[in-house]
Amino acid sequence: MPSAIHLVPLDTTTKHHDHDHHQIVIGVDGHAEFEIEGLGGSIAPLSGCIVPASHVHYYEGVGDNRHLILNLPPTSFPLAGAQQELSRLFDAPLFFSLDEALTRYLDFLVQELARLQEGAPQPLMHQDMLASTFLSCLNVRMQPSRQHSSGLKRIDLDALDRYIQRHLSQRLNVAHLARQACLSEAHFNDCFRRQTGITPYQYLLTRRLRAARHLLLSTRLPLSEIADQTGFSSQSALSHAFRRSFGHPPSALRRPTPPTILTSDG
Template sequence: MAAPAPILELREYRPTDSTDTHDFHQVVIGLSGRMSLSLDGNAAQSGRVGARNGVVIPAGVRHDYRGDGPNRQVVLDVPSQVARQTGTERAFAHAAFFALDGKLLALAHRVSAGVDTSRPLDADGPAVRDWLAALTARLAPARHASRTVRLDLAQVDRRLQADLATPLDTATLAREAGMSVRHFHDCFVAMTGETPHRHLMRLRLTQAASRLIADDTPLADIALDVGFNDQSALTHAFRQHYGLTPAAWRRKHAATQRPGHCVKR
């Protein structure tokens, strides 16, 4: 019987809660959008895969996941036998989120540009060898730290959302997590695919979007409440993120979101 082959393909994860466990190792790297993932049902091993990070899921590890809107992921399924044959078993010794380095990012885009999702790749093929070698090189130096220090993303989110207008700075969040600023930043990117600053900006814009359809608060007041210096700064960031101005967003959603709306017949 032939040895099982690795499979390298593009996938989109649906926005529904799903659970899986399989007898092969898996690597998921984000290209666009986001997916949420929890490993072994452990909140301390929960993260989000975006365009700047990935996750290793060893064989036998339960993972709960869902897509957060439209997303594209590069997924590599690696049979344990292939990991042994290629000498890359240590890359799959532990579940871990990781930040992409330049080589892994380039490989992800190469796969997205030309992978044939209907045909398994040869275990000796250059794409698989390159991925396994780059992954092992990326993870091996950081293994000890990733096993001993966990970042509680839910706690970080709660602390930031408590006051978006004057949020805690990265140094304070790092100190509360028991990390240096550099280690906190690296862990945060590894587990979310975005920097703390970009994450804070997204939280602010999400809160602004909700406020715009919840009531008639003036846009200038919403801008200050969620941490922008003025209405113009919010409008610029909002348009870049959502593709609409705040006023257009409010008009688009007002009819269906506000209480007391009646549909004319």
């Protein structure tokens, strides 16, 4: 499946779904609200978000709006072969802003899409090439030159766990963890992946879900309060993440066990 670029308005009622391709959403006109597996943020013109494949996300356009949507299957040209390194952009959900140079490229993309909609001929892989250029430029800005593995710092996971536990209700993100480790976010991501085999976002989400599971089993707190105490932006965000991780909704842990019926031999 090739990549695809669309310029569309987002529905002004809240929708949610997930899909098996990566996605980048960029504001052109108007605003939108996004929540991606518990990470919430706003998109204004010249800002956007990264939605990794299989991540449940809620979204809602605000008033009149237009957003540029890049749909990127993991095996599409912009993420395959020699460009496979660009797939690291989708390690975790992320909100970002465009600098002046990327703003000019966004203007070009919008004009190019308008030209194609007017019936201009579209060469084979044209949208793939447009998406590939954008991803490469975004990657340069978000993933500064990486240090060789010999220079990667070993992260104190015990200290990081204590920090997460103390601040879990504060909507922690990867940038907070990187600052705690005294590393740039890009270097922290590299160190963490090499040391643990997973991304910092996956690690943080696991800690949130374990804490939520403990509170479900050991307290009678309402689910909305548990979501707040474990850093999820809403009760629904916790429920979706919980179901994806454990295969059942949080409420399943609180359903009473049916009583055992004893029978006599007469």
